């Protein structure tokens with residue numbers, strides 16, 4: 323499958339955050355690779371690490387929004403909450419069905435990349451214009 327890389331506009335040029343973004347993209351892609359397979363224990367293991375890393379990344383981003391008085395921090399934070407809930411409900415479907423549906427895996431990649439472009443992108447701009 324196509325390897326996704328970070329959208330140019332979402333590059334922080336801050337090693338920690340860019341590394342987290344790349345790692346999140348890599349994880350959802352490996353989950354996609356396991357979709358429709360019966361490798362449930364592996365999927366569960368990777369999915370748990372995805373949820374964990376997603377929460378850590380959001381916390382780090384939100385801390386930086388606070389530190390730099392980002393005016394759109396509240397709506398960005400709300401979007402993070404939605405994404406966490408959404409990822410958790412996809413994980414519940416995995417456990418319920420005993421597999422990861424391919425459409426759910428693709429949806430997770432899409433949502434992650436869309437968030438990087440539409441929500442993280444404007445925050446990157448804010449950081450650059452300080």
Ligand SMILES: [Fe+2]
Nearest residue numbers: 343383438442
């Ligand atoms: Fe992000």
Ligand SMILES: [Fe+2]
Nearest residue numbers: 383437441442
């Ligand atoms: Fe974000």
